[in-house]
Amino acid sequence: MTQSNAAPDVAAGRLSDEEYARNFADLHPLLDPHEARVEADRCYFCHDAPCMQACPTSIDIPQFIRQISTGNPTGSAKTIYDQNILGGMCARVCPTETLCEQSCVREVAEGKPVKIGQLQRYATDHYMSTNDKTPYTRKAASSKRVAVVGAGPAGLACAHALAVEGHDIDLYDARAKAGGLNEFGIAAYKSVDNFAAREVDFILSIGGITLKAGQKLGTDIHLADLRSQYDAIFLSIGLGGVNDLGLENEAKDGVLNAVDYISELRQAKDLSSLPVGKRVVVIGGGMTAVDIAVQSRLLGAEDVTIAYRRGQDRMNASEYEQHLAQTNGVKILTWAQPKGLVAQNGHISGIELEKTRETGGALKGTGETVTLPADMVFKAVGQTLVPAVLNGSGPAPQIEKGRIVVDADRKTSLDDVWAGGDCVLGGEDLTVAAVEDGKIAAAAIHRALSA
Template sequence: MGYASAGIASHRLPADDYAKNFSDLTPPFTPHEAVVAADRCYFCFDAPCVQACPTHIDIPLFIRQITTGNADGAAETILDANIMGGMCARVCPVEQLCEEACVREHAEGKPVRIGSLQRYATDALMAKDQGQPFGRQPATGRRVAVVGAGPAGLSCAHRLAMLGHDVTIFDAKPKPGGLNEYGIATYKTTNDFAQREVDFILSIGGITIRHDMALRRDVTLAQLQADHDAVFLGLGLAGFNSLSGFPPFAEVTDAVPFIEALRQAPDKAAVPVGRKVVVIGGGMTAVDAAVQAKKLGAEEVTIAYRRGPEHMKASAFEQDLAKTSGVTIRHWVTPTGFEGREGRLVAASFTHAPPGLNGSAEPLSIPADMVLAAIGQTFDGDPLDGAMTLSGGRILVDAERRTSVPGLWAGGDCVFGGQDLTVAAVEDGKQAALSIDRALRDAQPSSQAAE
């Protein structure tokens, strides 16, 4: 990633600072801390936390198992519902899901720390390096293709393997994991956890991954349908919304490649960052990019968002994290262009129009030698060649994640209604796998899988 600006540089901080800055955001529980936290659970009947979890983990059960010293049993309870329970414990916005629904939260403003307890149990099991607690059912002889090795694809593949089917995953990247590997802040998933979790998932057997295989470029949908009994699409969002209509500057780029470069860099100090960074957007990607820019040594980092804090997709926790990390958040600002000097970026221009200005707006210039756009990702439907029905620019599926094409399922961010959450993608993959299994078992042995 090359930049023209002299203000963008690497190795801004003392070497020791990088290890500290990119260490675990939330230290894991000790066994004593886990038991103390678990003892706060009321073990509710028809627990609201379970209803709030997209994968419907039996949260009271796994917390009770922790209180009795059965961390392995707790992990199995979690992973049976969500095979990526370890990652979700790290990246799920629990403050908007299970912990927000917790009875303790409503009564005391202090929920049971469900996410930390989930991490405690799953980490304890994975640390034993004894594989997973699930085995495969007898082989069915059926073959399923999964396109995409992100959360939806891996979840689907794992459940299908459990059910006795053989799965081949086709992924465009050189490493599996999808956004878990390439798109999440480094301080949220330390010690190469994303790949360790993938290895854990694949240890069930029956799953083969073919890397650097992009749909249409290297394999077509028609080929996959001809060679397999069913196909699942977990394509994710490959495109970016762009800041169009503005003069181009090399120092203005998308936030996702910035996060990916940092995630994949063996030496974080070598990743260049500006002195004055502006991030445009209001979601989790914007916060991840802004906080990491600060941790790389940027002196001033500003998130510029076009509406108020209550409208930001980033949770209140994430917004507070940005602020405590030294990031300034400016609301009600809309980008209008960029200012340059001698071909180099010097500022980002906005209009500032908070409520109460009666429709008038004030010009605002924020000094910047680097701008990261985090204004959303888009689905690239070109590789589908118009084969199926889309809605809102994404794949339309039913409750079982079936597309309009018999024998073809889809899930995750690529489908209409996708929630841009790892945990929701995992649930899509799981439900699609169960639907595929029903379809394959109902079909005649010689027939192709159908609805």
């Protein structure tokens, strides 16, 4: 047992300005034109390409790569945007190693897939650096009005597609800025240079979308009112709640929700103003756990451990993300679940972890414990839908397993309400899947409004 009696060491400004800049630089720098052409030339332009099948938004990958190879990056970007208007962000955050690049025939043949994600970024960055607006023009005004609630990936994709069809959109978001997790979640080194906000501007440039920020569903706006004011509603409200550990001392200083801290980090003008513990323990096994663990290290934490209750192969974070954590010096402690939080003088000082074992699919504590000293403990054990925001004077959409139930068209149990993104049942918890939800719902809403 290595319990520390020292005062908690939580401090800002652990690094020099250069170190912050270096640590939070672009994870994958943009390919230069020659690199892009050479990489594009590796694509075999497969028939009925497996990569395209693997893309949740069905981007015509061989086509956009061929367009890079022929010296037509603008056309390439349009091919991407035709299926995924958030192609720029998806190029940065998609777990390509388990999607398109996993099914690339060159991955199968030689273990070296075409770098589809980086090529997609090359094309979309080229487009955004040479154009002010999306490549689409709106059709004639339909005089139909749609409320999109939540300006994350699903809401943005839905709003853009409906705007193209000539409908007028009010895009609500609880936060002061649009973008959702693109702006407030995901790791900073995946979206440098204010990309999330620039992409929002790019999408809104289509026209016909009025952003109404700082309007929280259930507080400032209500579903029943929206239904009476609009022809259709799209809910893309994400998961507003976070799971607790259910342990004593959870409210003590130094115990934080990972998503809150990441949100603060993403909005920080000066990273050196962010206090971070010298010793950090992260509870969880998903992308958020990796994001907070790696960023803690990059902010100067000396000792960062991810504690996950099952084996590494069961972590929701992709293998690539796990490697990223480990190459950044994060320890991944598996088969360990939180048992108790140790606090001193109102501040967390350590976490007691119990070893676990899985028997017959059930996870059980073995009774063996270890206590890690910790100046900060981050909770990254999942987020939840807050169903209360859907309640009000009128009926709420059907909820199951804590998520909104939708059909194949992303329609809820309410006739004029569609939903997509993380808040719906059966979602994949991926940006690209949220975009596809928004796209499908927009097509269904347009059909309904045109009927």
